[in-house]
Amino acid sequence: MRRLIFLAALCILGAGSAFADDYPTHPIRLIVPFAPGGAVDPIARLIANPLGERLGKPIVIYDRGGAGGSIGMDEVAKSPPDGYTLLLDHSGMTYMPGLYRTLPFDPVKDFDGIITAVAGFYVLAVSNDLPVKSVAELIAYAKANPGKLSFASGNTAGIVGGDTLANWAGINIIHVPYTSTPPALEDIIAGRVSMMFADFTTAMPHVSAGTLRALALSRIKRSSLYPDLPTMDESGLKGFNLDAWAGLVAPAGTPPDVIAKLNGALRKIIDSPEVQQKFKNVGFEGFSSTPAELGDYIKAQLAEWQKMVKDANIQAD
Secondary structure, three states, X not given: OHHHHXXXXXXHHHHHHHHHXXXXXXXXXXXXXXXXXXXXXXXXXXXXXXXXXHHOOOEEEEEOOOHHHHHHHHHHHOOOOOOOEEEEEEOHHHHHHHHOOOOOXXXXXXXXXXXXXXXXXXXXXXXXXXOOXXXXXXXXXXXXXXXXXXXXXXXXXXXXXXXXXXXXXXXXXXXXXXXXXXHHHHHHHOOOOOEEEEEHHHHHHHHHHOOOEEEEEOOOOOOOOOOOOOEOOOOOOOOOOOEEEEEEEEEOOOOHHHHHHHHHHHHHHHOOHHHHHHHHHOOOEEOOOOHHHHHHHHHHHXXXXXXXXXXXXXXXX
């Protein structure tokens, strides 16, 4: 009996290796869980063509927006684990469990990590009308003018960032929700709203143009893209860390050899100077990882975001 089991296992392993050798035999779907034009959309487009060239089959991008990204994520979670449906994963997967009582998928159990692609961040941007040039000055101004300041949000990270700032600093800031970041920034530029935590790629063109003032980055470590801008942690709110990232995952159970083949091809793409520069041009820092490193990172980010959501006193829907 043991011999039969051993032989069966060898057959399965052999079949898996043969599958990986032939993979892919037809186009691969890459699901982007947002509408076209979103912050992570350029990442998919920068890696899809070179990945298709390396694998010998096209990578077809499908935008599946809705429900904060959970529709696209759920589609991939329920797809066959054969390597032909991939997800452009992002930080939303790790903050959703703290914000929603139920999700149609499990961020850890339902996906196998392939590779991390980029690191990003959010920036605390304020109206030029505010007489503040640092986080410390902002907090002091808010305490001297209770109820006068407001913060916009164009996504969940903006809500967590604003509420965390208010709770950690002990200040009163009125929340003004928006459906997306661009119109929120327009109202901050116009002076109708005081501030927001906005994704770097959307906010920094306004900062560079002088129509907005950037006070700090949301993460612990400074960015090479804007090295003179301090972090919230450096600015006195120790431990404040809203990390943004994106990578690729596959449905759980995808053959390890297929994962390894995808990882090897993607590492060569992501680590190339040409693609690294293209990532910088759209506001991201490129960095690759092993599948195991991405899996560990997702678990760490889940714990980090859930702590931030709890500290912000945000109730799950």
